[in-house]
Amino acid sequence: MSSDKETIRTRIWDEVPEPDNPFAAASCYCAGFDVYGDLLGKISWVEYLYLLFKLEPPSAGQAGLLEGLAVAIANPGPRDHSVRAAMNAGVGGSSHAACLAATLAVGAGQAGGAHEVALAMDVWRACGRDLNTWTGHLSRTPEAEQADVWPPAEHPPGFDPRGVSCATPVRRSLEYLSVRSDGDNLPWLQQHRGELERAAGLPLAMTGVTAAALVDLGFDAPQGEMLCLLLRLPGAAAHALEQQGYGYKKYPFFKDGLDLINDPGPVPRGDGRASR
Amino acid sequence: MNGEQTLLDNEDRWVTGMGAWFPGERVVFRGKDLFNELNGISWMGLLLYGITGRSFDDKQLRLFEGIWTICTSYPDPRLWNNRIAALAGTARSTAALAIGAATMASEASIYGGRPVVRSIDFLFRARELLQRGADLQDVVATELKSCRGIAGYGRPLINADERIKPMLALAEELGFGSGAYVKLAFDIERVLLQGRWRFKMNIAALLAALAADQGLTRQAYYHFMVLCFSAGMFPCYADALNKPEGAFFPFRCDRIDYKGCSRRKWKSSLKTDEVKQ
Numbered sequence: 001m002s003s004d005k006e007t008i009r010t011r012i013w014d015e016v017p018e019p020d021n022p023f024a025a026a027s028c029y030c031a032g033f034d035v036y037g038d039l040l041g042k043i044s045w046v047e048y049l050y051l052l053f054k055l056e057p058p059s060a061g062q063a064g065l066l067e068g069l070a071v072a073i074a075n076p077g078p079r080d081h082s083v084r085a086a087m088n089a090g091v092g093g094s095s096h097a098a099c100l101a102a103t104l105a106v107g108a109g110q111a112g113g114a115h116e117v118a119l120a121m122d123v124w125r126a127c128g129r130d131l132n133t134w135t136g137h138l139s140r141t142p143e144a145e146q147a148d149v150w151p152p153a154e155h156p157p158g159f160d161p162r163g164v165s166c167a168t169p170v171r172r173s174l175e176y177l178s179v180r181s182d183g184d185n186l187p188w189l190q191q192h193r194g195e196l197e198r199a200a201g202l203p204l205a206m207t208g209v210t211a212a213a214l215v216d217l218g219f220d221a222p223q224g225e226m227l228c229l230l231l232r233l234p235g236a237a238a239h240a241l242e243q244q245g246y247g248y249k250k251y252p253f254f255k256d257g258l259d260l261i262n263d264p265g266p267v268p269r270g271d272g273r274a275s276r
Numbered sequence: 277m278n279g280e281q282t283l284l285d286n287e288d289r290w291v292t293g294m295g296a297w298f299p300g301e302r303v304v305f306r307g308k309d310l311f312n313e314l315n316g317i318s319w320m321g322l323l324l325y326g327i328t329g330r331s332f333d334d335k336q337l338r339l340f341e342g343i344w345t346i347c348t349s350y351p352d353p354r355l356w357n358n359r360i361a362a363l364a365g366t367a368r369s370t371a372a373l374a375i376g377a378a379t380m381a382s383e384a385s386i387y388g389g390r391p392v393v394r395s396i397d398f399l400f401r402a403r404e405l406l407q408r409g410a411d412l413q414d415v416v417a418t419e420l421k422s423c424r425g426i427a428g429y430g431r432p433l434i435n436a437d438e439r440i441k442p443m444l445a446l447a448e449e450l451g452f453g454s455g456a457y458v459k460l461a462f463d464i465e466r467v468l469l470q471g472r473w474r475f476k477m478n479i480a481a482l483l484a485a486l487a488a489d490q491g492l493t494r495q496a497y498y499h500f501m502v503l504c505f506s507a508g509m510f511p512c513y514a515d516a517l518n519k520p521e522g523a524f525f526p527f528r529c530d531r532i533d534y535k536g537c538s539r540r541k542w543k544s545s546l547k548t549d550e551v552k553q
Contacts, residue, residue: 008533009535011536011537014534017528033541039542055536095370097373098372146394146397147393147397162280163280254288257289258290259289260296261292264308264313266302
């Protein structure tokens with residue numbers, strides 16, 4: 001290769017070409033490990049996921065925690081906004097990529113989505129495990145430093161603005177993950193959930209548990225946001241395929257759901273009758 | 277903790293003034309009958325009516341259309357968003373996936389969405405501060421200090437913006453070349469050129485100023501600009517689609533400049549290497 005060619009700079013991936021084709025890889029190395037000559041058959045999927053992001057193998061505890069988190073957030077169920085987006089695409093016969101792109105677009109948001117998790121991870125970085133700092137933080141309305149494409153936050157990230165009490169799946173996930181974490185944040189969250197919920201005036205949400213787990217795993221907020229987007233796809237994909245099979249006639253349309261406040265009504269026809 | 281009341285209130289009920297489809301009969305679009313009251317409206321007019329609820333006159337619509345045609349749709353497949361469309365073409369994906377992904381990517385930091393939002397936001401804040409007696413030099417200096425730059429000034433790759441001259445010419449032809457926000461945008465540039473910063477205005481500031489002079493809010497302007505790059509994306513997708521598959525700027529293996537760990541062996545405690553007998 002001539003030295004003036006532009007290159008892809010990376011710490012993640014290296015390749016050795018096949019002898020007969022410079023555009024085909026004979027060997028691929030992820031963070032120094034031979035993917036098809038060594039990792040395949042030895043590494044689990046979540047270990048590989050961790051390796052890709054952190055460039056070092058996870059401990060057994062970290063792999064177990066990421067595995068648990070991946071199960072906890074793999075499928076928020078068919079009522080979830082992001083899964084509904086995938087199913088909407090599915091029932092209309094959209095491409096499968098459109099189903100997942102719809103999930104990503106909706107599941108990216110600040111109300112139950114990946115950006116909320118990233119914002120919650122920022123709060124963990126800012127407040128640590130200091131209850132007074134958390135209480136002060138939760139009593140203020142969060143404000144963005146600059147105008148942004150993201151809408152202003154409407155609730156403290158990690159808490160459920162539509163919740164009444166902490167939902168059972170959230171409590172069970174927190175219980176399960178907190179005893180498996182090598183870090184300190186999940187156990188602290190398990191211990192102080194009640195105080196934090198009182199300060200926020202809202203119950204803890206799955207986004208809050210997810211954020212604590214990702215901080216305990218050593219991910220930064222952009223890595224956490226990416227992982228949340230990625231890990232929510234399995235459920236959305238399965239639900240989209242299922243609804244595609246059932247078809248739009250068996251999927252809610254909210255036939256009588258719109259309450260139009262400014263309907264001008266049918267336009268009168270030339271003969272004086274309405275155009276109905 | 278009674279947030280569920282909002283959900284109970286909205287179950288199977290969406291109160292809206294935005295519109296509805298009456299199957300087989302008619303469509304209401306923000307309070308107007310689409311086939312009668314809005315019959316003959318241009319696409320740009322309908323788009324802006326949907327975003328703002330306002331009707332714009334022909335000169336204004338020419339200005340908004342000019343913003344899109346002159347300033348935002350370059351059919352160059354090297355540009356970040358267009359390149360996604362071209363990659364989708366060379367990978368033989370669909371047109372909607374290509375344009376959708378390229379549009380999503382246009383909500384970027386170095387171009388597109390964030391400069392769009394931040395440039396109009398700064399103009400609104402700066403004007404408000406000036407009306408309250410602030411000095412423009414101070415406003416600019418404070419913004420530079422707090423945001424490490426001013427959206428709409430300076431440009432990635434080059435410092436001059438070739439779009440300003442033709443866009444300004446159109447705006448002047450239509451009588452929009454000397455609005456309050458356009459003047460402010462140039463005043464800010466003068467401050468930045470006089471100081472040590474040497475930032476020239478880029479098109480984001482001029483477009484934001486033109487939109488602000490037409491009364492668009494920050495949100496309305498941002499929404500108006502979401503689709504602005506689309507005309508440049510289709511040629512990039514089609515070009516790659518019509519050429520041999522996989523041919524768009526291929527990389528050979530040794531174009532990877534690896535900077536990571538040296539070769540090593542995996543040690544795992546997990547039993548994932550069992551082979552069925």
